[in-house]
Amino acid sequence: MNRVVITGTGIYSSIGKNLAEVKDSLMAGKSGVFLDMERKAYGYQSGLTGRVERPHLKGILDRRSRVCMPEHAEFAYMSTVEALREAKMDSEFLAGNEVGILFGNDSSTPPVIECVDIIRQRKDTTMVGSGSVFQSMNSSVTMNLSVIFQLKGVNFTISGACASGSHAIGMGYFLIRHGYQKTIICGGAQEVNLFCVGSFDALGAFSKRESEPEKASRPFDRTRDGLVPSGGAATVILEDLDSALKRGAPILGEVIGYGFSSDGIHISVPDVEGPMRAISMALKDAGLQPGKIDYINAHATSTQLGDQNEARAIDELFGKYKPVVSSTKSMTGHEMWMAGASEVVYSLLMMKDSFIAPNINFTEPDEFSSKLNITPVMLRKNIDIFLSNSFGFGGTNSCLIIKKFD
């Protein structure tokens, strides 16, 4: 079986538009959350969201490419350009090799709304225009980027709710490990526009701490009152070790474990056993005992039950060893479809520069989080191996274990 390494990463998020900006934010514990009054005007129970500016791609991409891209595909274009640059993959490499793409994504709201509005109003589908169908499909990111970068390998989108980005990396890892592909551009993308989380807001799951946006996302804290939606895109380029070494590519880490499971219980209520099975599977896949994990980038989104159950799962499996835990969602908000990929990028930045980003706003633990080694401040610490947890609606769980390359 092939060893699978990471040779490029890129990020476009609420805490920075590139790796350098994001690293600074992670070190400083900077929040990317703000209160969007436009959402309030539309009756959102919470107007809190991550702030992610839409990139200006006119003059960079031709009209045909731009017309077919929703905002999260634009975010993904930005993160992928950065990742390809880091991986030293130019257009010549992409043209001459079977490079695939697997992204996590689970919605594309405005194109659907706009298309339906036009058809209802005009009773004429020809007024919808040419870009709508390509923007509105769930596979919009992979279909657009595969054309823009002229990719020749595997090409599809993984929809696994808030674990989508993590599953995309896991699937890429499997395909390379078993010899089906040598290089896959993996990642996750998440829209942030006005209407994209309206139906989620309807559940009352978002933090109402609107008077203090930067303090609203407080995973594991006793006073947490819900998640803060956010978005952007993250890219993680996976490559088989031999190819990476032959190219002289930078090796940022090695994927050594992927575990997945389904709770099989409830559409929205998170479980303890399901995540535990996914973590255990990842550990088994990596051939590791729990004590070997230096850092856990928790899924914890700042909801009452989700954080509680993840804390119970982590304590059950790692209680004896107390690895450092933080949820970077305390700074970014919940990047949902993108989170599993972005949190791998954040953790790789930490591994590279030997620090652990803080779980900001963690001021007082509850009964369950008090059992974990959660850091509310940035720590200077070497990370050899980290675990990244991602869980989603429908009880989908994905866990990745990544090791420093040696």
Next chain:
Amino acid sequence: MTRENVVRTINGLLTEEFEIEEKAISSDAHLKDDLGLESLDFVDIAVIVQKEFGLTLKGEEMTSIRTLGNLYDHIYTCIQKK
């Protein structure tokens, strides 16, 4: 609306919306070969023509339009018939 107005409006849309260079625009320019327009672009041209001139371009009509001059003429003829 005069034919000149039609020409000016279409040319403006081609340069602004479709980012076609002004020097490429002429009456005998072939829409596909000279201006680089493809079938998907004709879907957007139909939307623009509807918004600007209140005309519905049907697919079968579009197939006979090969040059920019054909497009000007077709729109102008339709406007006159309205």
